Amino acid sequence: MATSAVVADNPLVLVVDDDEDVRNSLQELMESVGLDVACFPSPRELLSAGLPDRPGCLVLDVRMPGASGLDLQHQLSARGITKPIVFLTGYGDIPMTVQAMKAGAVDFLTKPVRDQTLLDAVIAGIQRDVEQRAQAENIHQHSSRFATLTPRERQVLREVARGRLNKQIAFELGISEITVKLHRSNVMRKMRAISIGELIRAWDSLPSSVRETPQA
Numbered sequence: 001m002a003t004s005a006v007v008a009d010n011p012l013v014l015v016v017d018d019d020e021d022v023r024n025s026l027q028e029l030m031e032s033v034g035l036d037v038a039c040f041p042s043p044r045e046l047l048s049a050g051l052p053d054r055p056g057c058l059v060l061d062v063r064m065p066g067a068s069g070l071d072l073q074h075q076l077s078a079r080g081i082t083k084p085i086v087f088l089t090g091y092g093d094i095p096m097t098v099q100a101m102k103a104g105a106v107d108f109l110t111k112p113v114r115d116q117t118l119l120d121a122v123i124a125g126i127q128r129d130v131e132q133r134a135q136a137e138n139i140h141q142h143s144s145r146f147a148t149l150t151p152r153e154r155q156v157l158r159e160v161a162r163g164r165l166n167k168q169i170a171f172e173l174g175i176s177e178i179t180v181k182l183h184r185s186n187v188m189r190k191m192r193a194i195s196i197g198e199l200i201r202a203w204d205s206l207p208s209s210v211r212e213t214p215q216a
Helices: 018-030 045-050 070-079 094-102 115-146 152-163 168-172 177-191 196-205
Strands: 013-016 036-040 058-063 085-089 107-110
Touching: 013 018, 013 115, 018 036, 018 115, 036 045, 036 085, 045 070, 058 070, 058 115, 070 085, 070 094, 070 152, 085 115, 094 107, 094 115, 107 152, 115 196, 152 168, 152 177, 168 177, 177 196
Parallel strands: 013 036, 013 058, 058 085, 085 107
Antiparallel strands: none
16 A cells, blocks of 8 residues: 555545556645545455545546455445545446446546546545535534433423424423423533524434434
8 A cells, every 4th residue: 555644634535446557646646736645456455454534535446356446335335434436447338427426426537537637526525525524523413412411301402493482392391481491591501502593403413313312
């Protein structure tokens, strides 16, 4: 594996191609615009090394001995890994392109490809990954905060998210309106929401499995 000097917060481009000349060329291209890059001759070696927890994207050759780039895409998807992928091929056809794009590929480029075209696709992939990572972190934070709520606070949050007024929530839960206001205040504090709109957005971001957590 060839690796450029790396900084943990910098985007990392992972190149998988069985042709050493292609790998070296792609590494030089990525490094020329300041991107960190790691190269692998096969999907197996990439999976053995593991994917670093850094923003970035994959540049995969479609046809390689053994597992293909499309096979790797399927394996990563099965593991819940959504790292954006840019495919390169010298033998691309429409069915392969459709298959790759439907599975979430950023682009499907035919060799030889213009440097700028490839860099544009890689930058788009990195941006997608940055956005996906930010969204995942946002969901994680909201889920962690939701876990600190008491069963009653979760009930109040659910009702607030449904647009219910305090008196309606009080009637629904069989408690006083003052108690509802107290729970609502605690929910706002624990969820770190500065407005009802922000609180509702936090609720909406929660996975259904979290929202449906047993209340007792």
